[in-house]
Structures are given as structure tokens and as C-alpha cells.
């Protein structure tokens with residue numbers, strides 16, 4: 461058994477850093493000779509960049525992607541020798557923050573390219589950058605006509621120490637989607653107009669589409685954290701995250717009693733109910749509520765599945781443990797995500813995706829880390 465929880469902890473997220481490292485290495489082997497980077501934006505998907513980044517660096521990862529300049533600053537302190545790219549690019553006037561972090565912006569518009577080139581003129585040297593070209597997601601990225609303008613602007617290109625050209629995918633989770641081949645073709649066309657630098661198209665899902673989609677570098681995030689993003693078959697990674705919360709009390713209800721706000725759920729038999737200290741303020745989606753005729757989420761109590769009943773409230777859920785064999789006691793931990801309860805399953809039950817489940821787990825959970833040291 462691990463050390464006891466702090467007395468005031470409502471619950472605990474256990475992060476297996478050795479599994480994280482093994483996942484990165486499995487993906488690195490899978491995509492070789494392409495390089496495997498790591499996306500650690502949003503505090504490493506909520507798992508703690510301070511622990512995740514050093515563990516990945518020890519596993520061999522050399523290239524990290526964050527979203528913002530501030531995440532870049534924090535990542536630079538954790539991985540002094542790594543290559544760092546900032547996916548949200550250059551915020552107006554924020555060039556000094558990127559320079560201080562020695563982080564390269566992923567430039568996604570001509571405005572950003574021009575501002576970065578002005579900064580290069582100011583400091584008197586070429587500045588490192590990645591370029592993002594849009595290939596059909598229509599989110600960030602230079603359009604086809606922007607790419608042509610840039611290709612015809614040698615003075616802009618000369619200001620950049622261009623390290624990478626990337627694009628991002630709309631439908632890579634679905635291997636049968638026609639968008640995949642279209643985006644790949646558009647990526648190749650745009651790239652052909654630009655200086656010949658390494659290319660990156662695939663995230664967790666796209667890297668599973670095969671070698672043609674991996675180019676020089678892949679950018680997984682979710683898969684490193686144990687997530688299954690690709691619909692066309694299993695990604696060779698194992699779970700990293702277990703989420704548990706405390707039972708605050710176990711109560712006995714009569715047939716016909718209702719549970720929770722708005723009395724949406726009623727017992728059909730004498731019922732044993734566990735009240736658990738996690739709610740929507742902790743990222744346990746209110747959509748996991750169960751009502752008459754609508755199933756809700758499921759948790760594990762001593763290794764047995766048990767349904768959430770009634771409404772999920774801010775700090776609490778209520779779980780029907782009538783059919784759970786054995787004792788359920790005040791102070792016990794029930795499992796919300798873990799063996800037999802995937803992030804994806806919780807996402808489906810809540811009408812969302814595992815990514816959102818993972819990144820919304822709140823600050824009241826204690827985060828506990830196992831493994832993650834230097835690898836042989």
C-alpha cells in the first residue's frame with residue numbers, strides 16, 4: 461500500500477510516471493525513424509508539467525509543445541536542453557517572453573510572421589520558429605494563399621530560423637474519413653512552396669494512420685497519458701491515471717426514497733447509498749447524473765461496478781452500492797477512473813471525450829506520483 465492520504469484530501473489522482481515513460485518509448489519505437497515529441501500543454505493535460513516533463517525528458521523525449529508563452533517559461537526551467545514550441549504562437553507584443561524562455565513560436569498567420577521578423581531585426585539575428593499551415597481544420601494556420609505570399613517574401617523567410625512546418629488534423633481519429641488523405645495532400649502542396657525543413661502532421665490519432673502521416677516528427681499528447689484517441693484500433697499505450705475519491709458516509713434508504721437535487725432518482729428497493737466527495741467542481745461532469753429512465757456514470761467500489769444515482773452536485777456524488785459485495789465504509793476510496801473505467805468510458809457517459817475528462821480534473825484532488833526515474 462502507498463502512503464495514507466492527507467487527512468483533508470477529498471480524493472487522489474495517482475499518476476504512474478513509469479507508464480507515461482513506457483508510453484512515450486512505445487510510440488517512439490512505433491514511429492521511428494520519425495521523432496516522437498510530447499505535447500505538454502495545459503499543465504500536461506492536468507497531470508502536472510513539473511513532474512511529467514522531467515519524466516519524459518529522462519525517457520528520451522527532446523521536443524516539447526506547450527500552448528502559451530507562460531507554459532513555455534515553466535517548461536524551459538524543467539527541460540533546459542529540450543526544443544520547445546509554443547502552439548498558440550506569438551501573442552501581440554509577447555516576443556520578449558518567448559525569447560526569455562528560448563521557446564520557438566508556432567507562427568500561424570502572416571501577421572505573426574511579420575511581427576516575429578520585426579523582432580528578429582530588432583535583436584539582429586534570425587529567430588527560431590515553426591510555421592503552421594492550415595490544411596482544412598480552419599482553426600490556426602496560414603491559408604494556401606498566405607503560404608504563397610510568404611513563399612514570395614524572401615525578406616520575411618530570411619528573418620526566420622525555420623525549424624518545423626506543421627499542420628493539424630480534423631478527422632485523424634477516424635481512419636476511413638476522406639478528409640485524412642485530402643489534408644495530407646494539401647500539407648504536401650503547401651510544404652513544397654516553403655523551405656525544406658522537417659515536417660509534422662500527426663498527433664495521438666494521426667500517428668496511428670501509418671507511416672505516410674508521420675513525416676519527421678509526431679506530436680502526441682493524449683496517448684502519452686494513456687488515452688485512446690484513434691478509433692481504428694488500439695494505440696500501444698497503457699493507462700497512466702487513476703482517480704479515486706473518498707466515501708463520506710454510507711446511508712440506508714427505503715423503497716421510494718429520492719436522492720439528490722430535484723429528486724430526479726428514486727429507489728426501487730431498500731438501497732445502500734455511498735456519498736462520495738467529488739462533484740462537478742472537481743471535473744466530475746454533471747452530465748453523469750442519473751434520473752428515472754436515464755443511466756448516469758459508473759464508479760468502482762472495491763473492484764465492483766456501481767452506478768451514480770441522482771444528480772452530480774458541486775462537491776458530491778451519490779452511488780448505489782446495494783449490490784456491492786462486502787463492506788463499504790466511511791473513508792474508503794472509490795475509483796472514478798482506473799482499471800476497468802477508462803477516460804473514454806467516462807467521456808462517453810458524460811457526452812464528451814476522455815480529453816475533457818482528463819483536463820478538467822480539479823485542484824482539490826491530491827496528485828500523487830509513482831515511478832518516473834531515470835531509465836536503464
Ligand SMILES: *Cc1c(COP(=O)(O)O)cnc(C)c1O
Nearest residue numbers: 499628663664679680681682683
Ligand atoms: C493538442 C495538440 C496536439 C496533441 O493532440 P493529442 O490529440 O492530445 O495527441 C498536437 N498538435 C496540436 C497543434 C495540438 O493543438
